[in-house]
Amino acid sequence: MKDWEKNIRIVEPYVPGEQPNFPEMIKLNTNENPYPPSPRVQKAKEELSIDILRLYPDPTSNLLVEELANYYGRKKEQVFVGVGSDDVLSVAFLTFLNSKKPILFPDITYSFYSVWADLYRIPYERPAVDENFQINKEDYYKENGGIIFANPNAPTSISVDLEFIEDILEHNQDVIVIVDEAYIDFGGISANSLIDRYENLLVVQTFSKSRSMAGMRIGFAMGNERLIKAMNDVKYSINSYTMNQPSLYLGVEAIKDEDYFRENINKIIFTRENTKNSLEKLGFDVLDSKTNFLFISHSQYKAEDIFAELRENKIFVRHFNLPRISNYLRVTVGTDAEMECFIRSIEEFLLKRA
Template identity: 45%
Template sequence: MSRFWSDLTHTLSPYVPGEQPRLAGLTKLNTNESPYGPPPAVLTAIAAEAADTLRLYPDPASTALREAIAAYHGLDADQVFVGNGSDEVLAHAFAALLKHAGPLKFPDISYSFYPVYARLFGIATETVPLDDGFRIRIADYAGPTGAVILPNPNAPTGVALGRAEIGALLAQHADAPVVIDEAYVDFGAETAIPLIADHPNLLVVRTMSKSRSLAGLRVGYALGHPDLIQALTRVKDSFNSYPLGRPAQAGALASIAEE
């Protein structure tokens, strides 16, 4: 510790990322990286950006990528936000949407970055216990709240909620932001994206690190009502206008095309 640290720095308990051991031939499971590389077309698109154009800033709005993601999910581009991995997208959501008079609710066994972000941004929290089967029970989230964030499927338990249950949660808290973190949705869960049309309080966060084998590229995105996306953009542009470099945008765009 140093006398030059701010009061905030003294109070932080940072998230600890998964260990990255440097051992040849190791089968590493601790960070849930895909054992398969991205498609050749994605690698070609990334390599093509290693050119003279790297002297130029990337598109700060990632327009082409947002349009492609929107088309893929049947949404409009103003319903899409992209960032440097879903962790950054989540951080912007905490700052932009999840700090209110009531507590932020999330499961007691869940993604360990949630309490870190809450502490960083000064957000009061209430952890909700899982049941004896390590399941999230929507009824347990009843009562006053400032906002709710849930992973679906939950991590590290892997237990998923159905879309109808997410819909019930959204109706239960129609006046509060609800963030559904779908980092692992492609491994057997039902996406909440179709609920966006009827629920302006819903933000769905996705990553390209897991099922799209792009953990090293750091691309995440959020989907929701344009008002929620605008809030994320305001925070992003108050922090870093250029979160995704040219190779990241090109690789992510190619990944969307290479279904």
């Protein structure tokens, strides 16, 4: 190692999920929405003047913050926006998780929590979820430096109710509790309603799933003014202008089109339940999903074999080669047509093996 390399921060490099790009592939591996954004977004794109691209965007992202505050019944001072919920969560880790005590999150959850903790040198413990992938709330009663969990959880797809979240908050009033609600719009109940009662609660959401805008990188957090101010102080100390002009102007329009949003979600939920049904008939164990994906396993066939067969047919799903979940597949809910292809491919696999 050369001298100049000695002070480079060594991180376990996170490997972004595969982004295959074949004609006619079916992409069910990164939980993107199969439908395009609202037509209002299309219109905003057309009307966006490139003359404003020469100007710095509003550092407060006021247009978008105000729209979100209004939509979720919050004050402007209670909303933070960032470059996808990954950016929002990363800023939250850097801002709030500075205790020497370990932070807590489930052993099976979004893989980035341990990545941020490692990056920022935050100690952590990961209490195991039970054999049904349920979080034991008692595991979160001990002393800690902060708590984060996803609701619904990923990649398991299952959700907890508000009572569960309140119980965790009741037992942890001296640390920040972050609820990552990336998938909340597909059937879960948001903890947003608890913000007025728990000033240590931060709720994080994203435009990437339910609003069909993964490619725009827009995430947000809601919490009491003190939390949001602390996050903005850190954000302004990293990069004052994170949200580019298109993300502000197009993001606002996505929020404004409530009818499209509801219709989009209902279609996905309908397709999800149909797909679940079909998979169960084929002998799969399918967890009760409140997300836009299904977490599935088969008692007779190995997940990696099914994964490989689907891949042969240019159907891409996600397989995590990790302890406890290596025999599961995470399958994004696509269009009805895509899910029919997916089911047909599974049926062929089963026929060949029967």
